[in-house]
Amino acid sequence: MGLKEFCFKKSLWVFHLSAGSCNNCDIEILDLLTPRYDIERFGMKLVGSIRHADVLLVTGIVTNKTKSRVLEIYSQASKPVLVIAIGACPCTGGIFTSSYNFAGPLDKVIPVDAYIPGCPPKPEAMLAGVVKLLKSKNRE
Amino acid sequence: MGKKTIVPIGPYHPLLEEPEFFKLYCDGEKVVDMEWETGYNHRGIEKICESKTFEQVFYVVERICGICSTSHPFAYANAVESIPGVEIPVRAKLIRSIVGELERVHSHLLWVGLAGHFLGYNTVFMWAWKYREPILDMFEIITGNRNSYAMFTIGGVRRDISEENADKLLKVLMDAKKKISLLTGAVMDDPVIHARLKGVAVLTAKDIHDFGAIGPTARASGVDIDIRRDDPYAAYEMVDWKVITAKEGDIFAKAEVRLMEMFESISIIKQCLELLKKENKGDIKVKVKEIPPGIGIGRAEAPRGEVFHFVKSDGSNSPVRHKIRAPSYNCITTFRRSCIGGTISDAAIATAAVDPCYCCTERMTQVYDIKTGKKMMNAAELIKLSQKKTEEIRAKGDKND
Structure with a gap:
């Protein structure tokens, strides 16, 4: 097992970044912490700084104003870091594709490991996405 | 007034769900002035609606x-x-x-x-x-x-x-x-x-x-x-x-x-x-x-x-x-009354008390000069900039022709 796989073997710490979202996905991410879904039983938790995190969850479209901040946060992350695009907005732009303030889908800005579509994706979908991603990472 | 400490909060801070930026000017524990900046979530919804x-x-x-x-x-x-x-x-x-x-x-x-x-x-x-x-x-x-x-x-x-x-x-x-x-x-x-x-x-x-x-x-x-x-x-x-x-x-x-x-x-x-x-x-x-x-x-x-x-x-x-005005646009201005004069530790709950929703509020783009970080462009200057760009493109087109 290499160091890279070892990093994602156990408790994943998650940093949440709202690039330009409508709050919907952000609230659903917070919902994961609450008793019904309770991701903390897997050792996952939301952390306050990207420097502590293994996973970067990005919600919302990347706007012109947040683009430089998203790049900055990605550069501050200790690598390897998994980037997950949550919701239709960072995956493709969704309903906001025609907006003049849309700086492109997330994978045009930073490398993305997993896409979880939906507006907003259900908390179960987010869990399933993370599990699938981890399985694929551990198989590599 | 003595020396003021500036406490920056945001735009990405564990306290905040959404990207917004607060600058608290503090004298000791007391907040004496505050500024905030939003606009990170501006998605141009009014213009999308018109299409x-x-x-x-x-x-x-x-x-x-x-x-x-x-x-x-x-x-x-x-x-x-x-x-x-x-x-x-x-x-x-x-x-x-x-x-x-x-x-x-x-x-x-x-x-x-x-x-x-x-x-x-x-x-x-x-x-x-x-x-x-x-x-x-x-x-x-x-x-x-x-x-x-x-x-x-x-x-x-x-x-x-x-x-x-x-x-x-x-x-x-x-x-x-x-x-x-x-x-x-x-x-x-x-x-x-x-x-x-x-x-x-x-x-x-x-x-x-x-x-x-x-x-x-x-x-x-x-x-x-x-x-x-x-x-x-x-x-x-x-x-x-x-x-x-x-x-x-x-x-x-x-x-x-x-x-x-x-x-x-x-x-x-x-x-x-x-x-x-x-x-x-x-x-x-x-x-x-x-x-x-x-x-x-x-x-x-x-x-x-x-x-x-x-x-x-x-x-x-x-x-x-299509013009939209969301409630938080009116409510978040009260921060100037509720936060100033209180302590830093109360600022978090005071800002949360109006249930602010910044993604609702983002109805406007503010343009700052990157070099000085201060000057704000007004609409006339923006239009001028836009017209200049068109002229440049036109000039290029003429050359190619």
Whole structure:
């Protein structure tokens, strides 16, 4: 097992970044912490700084104003870091594709490991996405 | 004045759900001045709306804010329907009110949870969000999605509530009422919450008038305004309910108003469901063939205050101008009164007290000079810049020719 796989073997710490979202996905991410879904039983938790995190969850479209901040946060992350695009907005732009303030889908800005579509994706979908991603990472 | 320390919060900070930037100027522990900057979430929604048809705009305005995703379609529906003067069926009115009030319950529960989290009461956070889940489940049963319901359309609603689902909803609500009263008791009686919230970040009725704050923020300071009563829409005239107000104006009063409003909402939904049973065979939608030229104004009471939509039609199938004003736009200016003079540790709960929703508020782009970081461009300069670019492109084109 290499160091890279070892990093994602156990408790994943998650940093949440709202690039330009409508709050919907952000609230659903917070919902994961609450008793019904309770991701903390897997050792996952939301952390306050990207420097502590293994996973970067990005919600919302990347706007012109947040683009430089998203790049900055990605550069501050200790690598390897998994980037997950949550919701239709960072995956493709969704309903906001025609907006003049849309700086492109997330994978045009930073490398993305997993896409979880939906507006907003259900908390179960987010869990399933993370599990699938981890399985694929551990198989590599 | 002595030396001031600047405490920057944001734009990405563990305290904040959304990107926004606060700059607190502090003298010791005391906040003496503050500035804030938003605009990170600006998505150009008004312009997108103008490129969609009247029916499609519902799904765009729904995504202004994920938490109050019925209030914007509500106000937009009121605005568009006021142009041809459509009277929607009673059943549609009732269903609209039911969805709107259910949303108020879930939004206020969400706020109570977050406020508890900001105070360091994670138990309140976990409880409130646990009690919110059955309501989201009901949303999924009735509308098909936990958030962003897509229920509204011009002239009515898109989905009906069957009798079976109505009974289910009533059962869930009665269950939720018990749990909310338990939560209310726990929050209201706690001596530490009293110590943290009473007399903190007080807004007087004069402050509310000066800053133009609305919604629960205003009602907690004794200003009795509520669009549901003052300019009735949907089914709010048909049911019996009252506007909750408090006099103190501190954060505790705001919490009290929100907690009590949840009981009112549950009572409104209960009465609507009874009326819905009587209106058993009614239509849920009338057909609106076209929107004539004209101006429509729609207002709706969101969980955070009054939502205002202005729609101008020229007789084509899409709006020529769509102006949106969300409640947080009025409320967040009160930070200057509530935060300044308090301590840094109170600033977090004082900003959270108005239930700010920045993604609702982002209706404008501010342009800063990157080099100095200070100068703000005005509209005329922006237009000049745009014209210059066109000229450059034109000049290039001429060369290529």
